[in-house]
Amino acid sequence: METPEKFPRISRRVLLKWFATATTAMTMGDMASISFGFTPTPGKEVPKGYGQDPDLSQYYNPGDFWPLTLTPEQRKTVTALADLILPEDHLGPAASAVRVPDFIDEWVSAPYPDQMDDAKVVIPGLKWLEDESKKRFKKDFSSLNEKQKRAICDDICWPPDAKPEFKQAANFFSRFRNIAVGAYYGTPEGWKAIGYEGNVPLMSFDGPPQEVLDKLGVTQTVK
C-alpha cells in the first residue's frame, strides 16, 4: 500500500522536458502545455504562501504576502546590478525606476521551492559580487563606475564562456538576469520596451497589420 507520503516526486526528467518545450508564455487555448518552473507533487499538500484562494479583486505589492528579507546592503548590490542589466536608454527606464529591486527581494524571500532554489544561488552571488568588487577596485559594487562594473560582469555574464573560477558566479548572473528581466517586462514600461501592445479593450480584432503580413509573405485567411 502506498500512502500519499511515500510516493515519489515528479522527476527532474519530466521537468526538464517541460522547460525544453515552452519557456515563453504562449497564447495557447489549452494552457495545460505551459511549463511551470517548479515540481508539482500531485495529490500532496503544497507549500504555504498566498494560499490557493487569494483575493483576486485587488493589486499587490512585494511584501504583502511574506516579509522581504534582503538587507539594505544586499538591496544596494541588487539595484546596481539590475540597473546595469536593464539601464535607462532609448528603450525605456532603468530597472530601479520600475521597482525591479522590490520584485527581486520578493522573489528571493518567497516560500516556494523554485524561488527558494534561486535564493540559494542569488544570496551567495551577491556576496561574491561585493567581495570581487572590493578585491579588484577596493569599493562597493554600487560605487563602481560602469567600466569597472562591466569588467566584472563580462567575466560572469555567460556560464558556457566563463573561466572555471567564475563558473559559479556566472550561474548566479544568469539566474539574477532571469529574475530581473522577468520583473521588468511585466511593467507597462517593459511592455513598451519589448513591443507588447495588448491588454487594452478593442472594438474589433483586425489581426496583424498589413506591414506584418507583407513582411511574412502571408495573407489574412479569415475574412
Added chain:
Amino acid sequence: MPIITSDQVQPEYDVAIVGSGAGGGQMAYTLTQAGFKCVMLESGRSYNPDTETAMFQRNDQGPLGSVSTPEKMFGFWDATVNGGWSVPGEPYTQASNKEEEQFWWWRARMMGGRTNHWGRISLRNGEYDFKPYSRDGLGFDWPIGYKDVKDYYTKVEMLIGVYGTNEGLENTPDSPKGVLLPAPKGRAAELYSQKHGKKLGIPIIPIHRAVLTKTLDADNIPKKLHPKNKRAQKILAEAMRGRAACFWATPCGRGCNIRANYQSTTVHLPPALATGNLDIIPDAHVREVLIGKDGKATGVLFINKKNRSEGRVKAKIVVLAASSGETVRIMLNTKNAQSPNGLANSSGLVGKYIMDTVGASVGGHVPALENLPPHNEDGAGGSHFYAPWWLYKEQHAGKLNFARGYHIEMGGSRGMPGGRNPVPSDFVKGAYGTKFKEEARRYYGSFVGYSCRGEMIPNEGSFAEIDPTVKDDYGVPVLRWHWKWSDHELNMAVHAAQTFSALIEAMGGTVRSKKVKTGHDIIEPGGKIIHEVGGALMGADPKKSVCNKWNQTWDVKNLFLCDGTPFPSNADKNPTLTIMALAWRAADHIIEEARKGNI
C-alpha cells in the same frame, strides 16, 4: 430559489445534481427551464465571476510577477480557486511509484468547477468517433451515433456561443449554417504556420471556441431553443442580453466578467437560478448516494465543509456530474446490502477505463517572426487556429503505427510578458545592458509551440479505485490511481513530435525541444491534459457497461451520470462540448420519462 446553506434545504426536490461544472450546469439549465425543482451540491465554495475575475491586472501587479506556483498552477490571476493537482485537505494516492504509471488529477473546488478556467476549445465528435471499435477493433463503440447527438451539439453551440468555421473536412463535422459565430482573424504565427503547413499537407484552419466574437441573437435563439416554453425564452433572452461580445483583451483562463466566454457560472447557472427552480448548496462535499429499500436513489449525503456536519437532501432523481474521478469515487463509496461493491456496479466496471488525452508538445524558434513591427495579438484570449486530424486515409490503409488521431493546438508568443524571462538564455547569451533590451525586442514573438491532443484508447491498466486506508480531511475515503499508456499512445506522441519538428523546419525555424526517441520521452503524464473521461462507460449490454445510452445507470434507474464518466472512448476532440450535449440529451430524456411516470 438561490444559493443557500445546508440548513435551508427544502424537504424534497425533483432532482439532486452533484457538481456545478459543464455537465451539472447544463443539466440544471435544461431541467429548471422545464420546471423541475432542482438542488445542486458543490464541494467548492461559491464564486462570483462579476467581482472576482482578474481582467486587466498586469503581471507586475501580482506576487512574483504572477508566475505559476504550486498554489496557483496557471499563474496568480488564473480563475481556479482551491484547485490544481493538489487540493487542500483532499489527497489522492497512486498505486505505483513509477512515474509513467501515475495519474495527475486536476480538480477545481469552486462553483462552476473547471469551466471557470478551461481553454474553451469546443469541438464536435465526428461519426467515426462514436464507432471506434467498428473501425479498428480496439476499445468500445458507443451505443449512440453522431446522428443522435448532432442536434444537441447545435443546441449547446447556440446556447453558449461558439466561434469557428465550417470546412467540410473528414470526421470534423460542420455546424448548421448560422450557428457558429465569426472566427477571429489569424495572428502572425498562426498564419505563418498555416501557410507552411500546406506544404506538409496539414490543414490549419480556424478552431472552435466558446467565445462570443459577437453578441448572441437574443431575439431569435431563445425561441429556437425553447419553442413551446415562453417563460424559458424570456429568461434565456435576458441572460443572453447580459453577455457582452469579447473585447479582445484579457486571457480567458482568468474567467470573463463581461460573460463573453462560456463558464458555467456566467452562462448556465444565472438563467437556471432565474427560473426560481434551483437551490445551490456550496461547500457541500457529497460522500454517497442515499438508496431506498427498492434499490432506487433517494438523495445524497454530504459533508458541510464549513462545520463538518453531515447533511442530506432528498430527491426523486440523482444526477452525478462531479468529474470522472469524483463521480466514480462517490459511486464506489456508496456501499450497502444491495450493492456491496459500490453503487450501480453489478458489472464491476465502475472506475474502469478512465482516459485522458495524449499530450506532447514541441517548441521552436522561427527567424521570420523576429523583429516584427509591434502589434496587438491578444485576440480572443486563446487559440484561433488548429489542425484537425488529417491522416484518416493513411491510418486506415495501415500506414501508421497507431490507431487513432490527434489534432494540433498551436500558439505564438506575443502574449502579455512578465514574471519570467521572455527570451531563452541561449538566444541572448551573455548580453546585458541596452544590448539585452534590443535582443529581447528582437526575439519577442519569434517562438512557436505545437501540442498534440490525441485519442487515448481505453485500457485495463488505467482505472481508479478506493484507497483502503487513506481518507480526506472530511473523512471520505480517497481515490487510488492506476495508469498505463499503450503503444498506440506512445507511437502517436512520437509521430506528433516528428510532425511538429518538420513543420517548424518548413517555416525556416529550429526545434527547441530535445530529440525524441520513444514516446516516453515526450508524452505528458496521464491526467496532465485534464480531459479525464470514462470510469462508468455507456453501452448496449448491461453486463459490459455501467450506463445505457441515456447516461442512465442500468442498475439504478433514477441515477444519471452527466460528466465524462459514460464516455466509452475519448476522441481527440476536447470533451466538454460532448459532455454538455449529452447532459442536455439526458435531461430531455429525464423530462420525457418523468412525464410518462417511468422514473
